[in-house]
Amino acid sequence: MxxxxxxxxxxxxxxxxxxxxxxxxxxxxxxxxxxxxxxxSREDVLSRNGVCVAVLDYVYDHETRSLAQRLTHELHAHHHLSVASMHIHLDHDRCLETTVLRGPASALQKLSDTITTQRGVHHANLHVIPLAAQPDR
Ligand code: NI
Structure with missing residues (x-):
């Protein structure tokens, strides 16, 4: 040590x-x-850039100007990476979205960054799971 x-x-x-x-x-x-x-561990998964599945979740204010449309646009523009999404109306203003992604780690990180750096997106988290056999840590 x-x-x-x-x-x-x-x-x-x-x-x-x-x-x-x-x-x-x-x-x-x-x-x-x-x-x-x-x-x-997270950086190791990303640096290997193998095929991964990932869960991306975030909260956003659907009243923020055109934010909902921009988020939907990004996922449609990357439909080959997007497996499924769930949308929850948390309260009057806020929505929670969870999207399952699948593809090369770097592409998933890039798409996640594009979405989560938008103004009005909060509490974002990307959980990346490598699909190739790797020891669990
Ligand atoms: Ni909603």
Whole structure:
């Protein structure tokens, strides 16, 4: 095990401490190691660029000007990557969309970025699952 020193702002450290308390980590090091493992695993999947399935979910305000049409347009423009979508009307203003994607990891990440960087899209998450046999981590 290597020992390193990192500089982190108070706000981010408070988030780490909150994760520690909620999930029962014995130390900050343990909590931060698990966060890095999650990120590293995700980056590893993306760097291999094999065929993947992915679940993309996000919340958006359907009153934001032409946002719903733009999101639908992007998925139609990439229909070869889009397997299925589910749309949930969360409340008066907000919608939750979950879309299953399938294709090369880089193409899925790019489509996800195109959608999730639109103004009015919140709480976005892309979960990428490699289809080629890889050890589970
Ligand atoms: Ni809706």
């Amino acid at each position: 290597e020992r390193i020193t990192i500089t982190i702002d108070a706000e981010l450290l408070a988030i780490v401490d909150g994760v520690m308390a909620r999930r029962g980590y014995a130390s900050r090091s343990e909590a931060i190691r698990d966060m890095i493992r999650d990120a590293a």
